[in-house]
Amino acid sequence: MNKEIAAKINNILKNYNIKGKCIKIEENHTGNINSTYVVTILEDSGILRRYIIQKINTTVFKDPNILMHNIENVTLHLEKELKSLNDTTHKSLHLIRTKDDDIYCHVTETDDRDYYRVYDYIENAISYDMVKSPDIAYKVGQAFGNFQMLLRDFPIFSLEETIPGFHDTPARYAKLENDIFKDFKKRADDIGQEFYTIYRNKNRYPKIINALRSNRIPWRVTHNDTKVNNVMMDKDTNEFLAVIDLDTVMPGSMLFDYGDGIRSTAATAFENETDLSKVHLDLELFEAYTDGFLSEMAPCITESEVSLMGESIRIITLELAIRFLDDYICGDIYFKVDPKRTRHNLERAQNQLALAKDIEKNMPTIENFIKECYKKHKGKSRKII
Numbered sequence: 001m002n003k004e005i006a007a008k009i010n011n012i013l014k015n016y017n018i019k020g021k022c023i024k025i026e027e028n029h030t031g032n033i034n035s036t037y038v039v040t041i042l043e044d045s046g047i048l049r050r051y052i053i054q055k056i057n058t059t060v061f062k063d064p065n066i067l068m069h070n071i072e073n074v075t076l077h078l079e080k081e082l083k084s085l086n087d088t089t090h091k092s093l094h095l096i097r098t099k100d101d102d103i104y105c106h107v108t109e110t111d112d113r114d115y116y117r118v119y120d121y122i123e124n125a126i127s128y129d130m131v132k133s134p135d136i137a138y139k140v141g142q143a144f145g146n147f148q149m150l151l152r153d154f155p156i157f158s159l160e161e162t163i164p165g166f167h168d169t170p171a172r173y174a175k176l177e178n179d180i181f182k183d184f185k186k187r188a189d190d191i192g193q194e195f196y197t198i199y200r201n202k203n204r205y206p207k208i209i210n211a212l213r214s215n216r217i218p219w220r221v222t223h224n225d226t227k228v229n230n231v232m233m234d235k236d237t238n239e240f241l242a243v244i245d246l247d248t249v250m251p252g253s254m255l256f257d258y259g260d261g262i263r264s265t266a267a268t269a270f271e272n273e274t275d276l277s278k279v280h281l282d283l284e285l286f287e288a289y290t291d292g293f294l295s296e297m298a299p300c301i302t303e304s305e306v307s308l309m310g311e312s313i314r315i316i317t318l319e320l321a322i323r324f325l326d327d328y329i330c331g332d333i334y335f336k337v338d339p340k341r342t343r344h345n346l347e348r349a350q351n352q353l354a355l356a357k358d359i360e361k362n363m364p365t366i367e368n369f370i371k372e373c374y375k376k377h378k379g380k381s382r383k384i385i
Helices: 003-013 064-084 134-150 169-182 192-200 207-213 254-265 283-300 303-330 344-361 363-378
Strands: 021-028 035-042 048-055 105-108 113-120 220-222 231-234 240-243 250-252
Touching (some): 003 021, 003 035, 003 105, 064 113, 134 220, 134 240, 134 254, 134 283, 169 207, 169 303, 192 303, 207 303, 250 254, 254 283, 254 303, 283 363, 303 363, 344 363
Antiparallel strands (some): 021 035, 035 048, 048 113, 105 113
């Protein structure tokens, strides 16, 4: 155990009514934003209990108070809903409160105050970075559909934006255009073909956000980071247990979550893959995820939302390409990059554009399956699984 990290963790634990001795600290390196530690406590009773301790990244999340109150309100609602349904299989993240009954603590490490939160650890659980099985794809889609279904009656506008304009695709495109014009890092000459593909699709970008703002589709609580590894699965049964990483929970459209969920789950290659011949949309995984998602959400969504589900996959994939390309133009200031790959974000953008191209090729199949799957699930009464 690193002595410096151990001292830091023990200093954080002093803020909590957690009795016992800290006997193990493991750093979890899977996240891109916050620093995360799994801490094992030997309680006075002799029982071992684990906790998640996270340092909040205040560069990304400027106001920890807004962030944590969003998470508190959503997790309390989820816990209440699960209890009302007598659902003992599924879980919600559970925040541990401080001795002062707060939902996070401040620890002075350097000249500034750093912000930490503590969650109960979800035991006997596993997550996947990539899905290869339709069964797992179904369960991931089901998990995010269940998350939105449980929050269907949540008072949406009690939440605040933790990252303003996160899925405002037209605004992200406008920023890219502006940053290319400024070209402070002198990289614009590298991106002609990529920018042309993005420019060619610019009429698509307002479709979801305009439908939201005109109330043609409803505002909902959205997760906004529906990656495969943000679903915890039971190690023994592979049933989903909980949706985690709620930092970007905000008001938005369910299309943001569905589109990004398909982009993450059904892609045949990671975002870092440079062999673009390997980058496709796996239609079998797309169908499985959609089936799982709509098995939970079909009774709750509108025909207008269904009509945009296929388009949302393309828009969200193109949006991520825009974000990668813009970060490359700006000098790689948001996404972590490999120091040995000077064009890392450009390569990621190329990867997502290749995926968007394959999505476009398969759009008739995608839209037809969504319609048929929605019809199948729409009239079913929902039951706890």
